Amino acid sequence: MGGPVSLFWRIFSLNAAVLTVAALVLLFAPVTVSTTARMTEAVIIFAGTIATLIANAALLRVGLRPLARVTRVMTTIDLLRPGTRLAAEGPGEISALMHAFNTMLERLEHERASSAGRALAAQEDERHRIAQELHDEIGQTLTAVLLDLKRVADSSPGPVRDQLRQAQESTRNSLDEIRRIARRLRPGVLEELGLASALRALAIEFTTAGLTVRRQVASDLPALGKDVELVVYRVAQEGLTNAARHSGAHQVELSLQGQADGVRLCVRDDGRGIGAATEGAGLRGMRERALLIGATLTVEPAPGGGTAVSLHIPTAAQA
Structure with a gap:
């Protein structure tokens, strides 16, 4: 033929x-x-x-x-939605x-996943470096300034002492803010205490006067690799950040539950919803992180209004 x-x-x-x-x-x-x-x-x-x-x-x-x-x-x-x-x-x-x-x-x-993996690894290294410098350099400098202000205030007359106390308070607030930024850049609690404690600290951090974060983390979760835990933490962090900044939500549910075919992270808010808005850098970054561990990220309207961000880690990817 x-x-x-x-x-x-x-x-x-x-x-x-x-x-x-x-x-x-x-x-x-x-x-x-x-x-x-x-x-x-x-x-x-x-x-x-x-x-x-x-x-x-x-x-x-x-x-x-x-x-x-x-x-x-x-x-x-769309290479962020493979298959x-x-x-x-x-x-x-x-x-x-x-x-x-x-x-x-x-x-x-394959090339997109490899390049994204290298870029995100470099990003994490840079975050660790910046967090370390914030803690060691700026944090120690502001601590020294606080001690100097306290010493000068103790020996100053009344009106000047009051002004120095106000300067102390502003410096202390700045020091707390720098420490908070450093914790977000480098989640030390994730490395030291594990994913459940890190998500608990994350929920407390985002619970403000106008936003309530309810956390549900199953106690019988399978062991997850360090890279998987970091991806789960970063996706939860980005999901809470979007809910706090853009959704106008009052309540957010943060859950991490085991399923028959893997583990699922869900961040659900009661805000205005994503609507027809295009995906920004935050959502695309979450999709890239999900691809690195073979997970699937979905962003869809939540039942009753709001947005639900879901990360499904199949059993084969948990290590």
Whole structure:
């Protein structure tokens, strides 16, 4: 048997078949054309041309339909939502094209995951470095300033002492804020006490006068790897940050529960919902982190209003 027919020869043969049929009709049909074409003859030729074009267009559409599917997938593909593949079907070059397209997608998804992993690892290292400098350099400097202010205030007259006390209070608030930023950059409680304690501290941190965070962490969770715990923590942190800054929510539920097929983290708020807003850098960052551990992130409207951010870690990815 011969090899597969190329796309060129398929289109050529379709066009040749249509034109051959048209020529045969003109040759053997009992129709003639005068030196000066009559209206009837002109109508017949015009109708034959239109029929030829319609048949040609229909045959080409059938032949090129697989390419249209490839085009649709190429215009809608998102590497942060992997798994989209084309069924490698069709004759000859069409099947080969779809197979090559699927291979290209696999390679791009692998390279995207690898580059994102390196970028996020570098980001975590940089966060640790900045947190350490905030704690060691600026934190110690502000602590020394507090001690100096206290010593000067103790030996100052009343009006000046009151002003120094106010300066002490402002410096102490700044020191607390720097420590809070350092904790968010480098979650030491996650490394020292584990994921459950880190999520508890995170819920307390985001519980403010206008926002209440309710936490539910199962006590029988399977052991998770360090990278998995860090991804879970960062997704929870970003989800709470979005709820506090953008949703206008009053209550947020933070839950981490075990399931038959893995572990699920859910951050659900009662705010205005995500609506038709496009995903920003925060959500895309969460998707990239989820891809690193083979997890799936979904963002959808919550029952009763608000937004639900869900991270599902399958059993195979928990280590």
